[in-house]
Amino acid sequence: MLDIKKLAKVCTVQRFRANDIIFQEGDPGSEMFIILTGSVKVLISAPNGNKMVVSQLKAGDIFGEMALLEGLQRSATVQAVEETTTVAVNECNFESVIGQEPSLALRIMRSLSERIRKQNLELASYKEQLSLVFPKSDVSPPQYTAEIREEHKPDDSTECDGLGDLILHAGNYINVVSPFNDSAYLYEKEIVCPVCSQTNNSKLIRSSKLKLKRVEPDYRHVHTDFEPLWYIIWVCPHCYYANFSADFSNIADRDKNRIRELSGKVKERFGRLPAHPTLTQVLTGYYLTLFWLEQMTAPDPEKLGKLWLRLSWLYQDRQEAEMTMTATRKALDYFIKRIDNSTTKTTNAEDQYFYLLVGELSLKIGNIKEARNYFRQSIIVNGGNERMKQQAQNRIQELRALV
Incomplete structure (x- = not known):
């Protein structure tokens, strides 16, 4: 258990009411939060602009650690589900916090390790899919012959x-x-x-x-x-x-x-x-x-x-x-x-979404070069979503392991 009194000596204690927004996706980030009481939900933006809940965190959990360690913009929105108390950890008090609560360093490491593990699982999944597409590395990619014909309004005798x-x-x-x-x-x-x-x-x-x-x-x-x-x-x-x-x-x-x-x-x-x-x-x-x-x-x-x-x-x-x-x-x-x-007629966010999606599908069928090109297009869209840009950047980095 975290010692609240010790943390309060070196951190700022913040209290939020139910439904309060703690921070928004895209906000600049320089601190992480530890939940002392209550719970929060983590939301990301869907391509249609709606928010969708991806996780819910409770007392003892941490969030926002990536912004603290890397200085990146917030990749998600966090909202209080109920009355919630947190402490904020930033660069200035980070060492003092770890000194008061050494176990917190292990929690942060576990959180980062979980992120890396998920990325590795995704990468392994793509490698497995590529092995289905390219059974042998020394031959050209085979073309599957499964016929699923499209309809293009032929004459009445063959329409169906x-x-x-x-x-x-x-x-x-x-x-x-x-x-x-x-x-x-x-x-x-x-x-x-x-x-x-x-x-x-x-x-x-x-x-x-x-x-x-x-x-x-x-x-x-x-x-x-x-x-x-x-x-x-x-x-x-x-x-x-x-x-x-x-x-x-x-x-x-x-x-x-x-x-x-x-x-x-x-x-x-x-x-x-x-x-x-x-x-x-x-x-x-x-x-x-x-x-x-x-x-x-x-x-x-x-x-x-x-x-x-x-x-x-x-x-x-x-x-x-x-x-x-x-x-x-x-x-x-x-x-x-x-x-x-x-x-x-499209918005920048829609263009970015489709570049990213086409990149993912290109990668899924083994077109690594095309995937990389579309990921780059997703990154350079003006005024795009930062979370999507980060996903595209991560994909470009991961592609280096596939070539």
Whole structure:
């Protein structure tokens, strides 16, 4: 236990009320904090500007040590969950604090060691993925032959033909169910299909119940005891229209007409939709969404990239290396199209996010040179997010171990 009286002699004791912001992401940092009583939550900025909780700390924990040791800007926001008392340690009193509480030095070392361990695990994961892509170092990288064909509005006789491989693949998981008890995280709501005007019950996620476990380098959010990927796609069982739940109702009239024209052929090609909540049902929804997004008047490369990226995560969970790599390449291609689309109005933060994401996906499939280039682009974006810049800088350093 830390001796509060000793620390109070050499440190400034600070008290915060519930919901008080202790410091903001991007603030200059020159001190770390030790929690004496209460608790705080650590938040980082998502690409859409929202804050997401990545951890919660309690009495005895420390935070802000990286700013103290390196003089960097704050990489996260810290907010008091309840009435909280802390002591602040800075360069001026650091030696005195360690003299009063030698065990604190060990805590700091453990914290830094944990950061390094996590980075090493990420690096090992990438090396393992690279070994799947490059089985032998003395030969050229093989090109996987898994065929997942895209739809580009062909003539009426072949419009649905490209779905065949996907439908067959989805059938492999008819007995795979969610590994979690999802009922506590879901509720049902009656939704009106914007295409056929029929109603059906759809599952919505109780966002307030989610507990974020970690954010992976490619921005996948891993939650405790729940996988949102199984529920972010809605499918109308009447006309087979499918889309991301957030975009389900946002569809132009001309695209509605296009779906009505093709609905009969798609229903014939897919057959009866899976009735039970299995991975087959989940993948079928994704594949339908893929088809319909390609049929839109102006296919959105960002949405298609998001869809393929989430498919790659589902394949990864099933340890399907070949399908994971194929879907990752598809996502990468679409995100590059999104970056290269000069007509799309974007913010600096969005540009930085996509450079970083494309860098991560390039690294994942073994394109180290391209990954490095995109990481550099993420760093030089004017007015970008400091946390993203730091991630890109860390990646460039780690790449030296891969070449």
